Amino acid sequence: MFLYLSKLLPLFFYPLGLASISLVVALITLWKRPRTAAVAIALALILLLFCSNAWVSQWLVRSLEWQNTATSQIPNAEAIVVLGGATKSAFWPRPGADLSEQGDRIIYAAQLYRQQKAPLLILSGGRIDWRGSGAPESADMANILTSIGIPSEAIVQEPDSLNTYQNAVNVKKILQFRNIRRVLLVTSAMHMPRSLKIFQRQGIEVIPAPTDFLVSRGEMQEISSSPKAAILNLLPDSDNLDKFTRALKEYVGLFIYSLRGWL
Numbered sequence: 001m002f003l004y005l006s007k008l009l010p011l012f013f014y015p016l017g018l019a020s021i022s023l024v025v026a027l028i029t030l031w032k033r034p035r036t037a038a039v040a041i042a043l044a045l046i047l048l049l050f051c052s053n054a055w056v057s058q059w060l061v062r063s064l065e066w067q068n069t070a071t072s073q074i075p076n077a078e079a080i081v082v083l084g085g086a087t088k089s090a091f092w093p094r095p096g097a098d099l100s101e102q103g104d105r106i107i108y109a110a111q112l113y114r115q116q117k118a119p120l121l122i123l124s125g126g127r128i129d130w131r132g133s134g135a136p137e138s139a140d141m142a143n144i145l146t147s148i149g150i151p152s153e154a155i156v157q158e159p160d161s162l163n164t165y166q167n168a169v170n171v172k173k174i175l176q177f178r179n180i181r182r183v184l185l186v187t188s189a190m191h192m193p194r195s196l197k198i199f200q201r202q203g204i205e206v207i208p209a210p211t212d213f214l215v216s217r218g219e220m221q222e223i224s225s226s227p228k229a230a231i232l233n234l235l236p237d238s239d240n241l242d243k244f245t246r247a248l249k250e251y252v253g254l255f256i257y258s259l260r261g262w263l
Helices: 002-013 015-029 034-051 054-068 101-114 137-147 164-178 192-201 217-223 227-232 238-259
Strands: 079-083 121-124 155-158 182-186 205-208
Touching: 002 015, 002 238, 015 034, 015 238, 034 054, 034 238, 054 192, 054 217, 054 238, 079 101, 079 164, 101 137, 101 182, 121 137, 121 164, 137 155, 155 164, 164 192, 164 238, 182 192, 192 205, 192 238, 217 227
Parallel strands: 079 121, 079 182, 121 155, 182 205
Antiparallel strands: none
């Protein structure tokens, strides 16, 4: 139940959800309370305009993504832990499991393995049944990795985790069984601050190896590179709204997880 509510309730606090609620209020109060309806419409408009411009969304994303950037060469470890959320199930018409937007996690993990940063890949991720059935994400990740030449004997699957906390708890059991103390943690840069705290809370020695950066230094500079760019980046854009929502989701996750004592 916690898992379901943790996915459902925050939707009403994200920009699109709040704007939708405001518009519903406006629709209900339009005839009897036009002033209330006008305020609700204005709130929805301001919310969407504020959250869907590049100035705000990229700043919020950067506040998370740039916390764990590598300042030097990534050191070696005993295993590479890859968190799920990077694949789409192999349902028709897909010829096999597809990489999602976060698929850089799998590619980067393969690169780290080939650089001999660690001899073992631990793939952690199940599949939430009410978000589509299919093989666990760990199995999909394993299939993709073996298809690009990673040996199956270098892969360990953890197919039961349904959130980041469970990732850490279940991976800890594998590490203890194999007497592994130091790992590289591969996940999206935006997801890394929360993941890192959770794994460290479990007493795991973790080296962050973030990937899937949505905002780069060049993109931050482009926002104000010229007066035209500055104005264009103030305009609403669905991609910026998505970035803002994803970053806000991480901050909500940090808050909820800290209340649960998981950080």
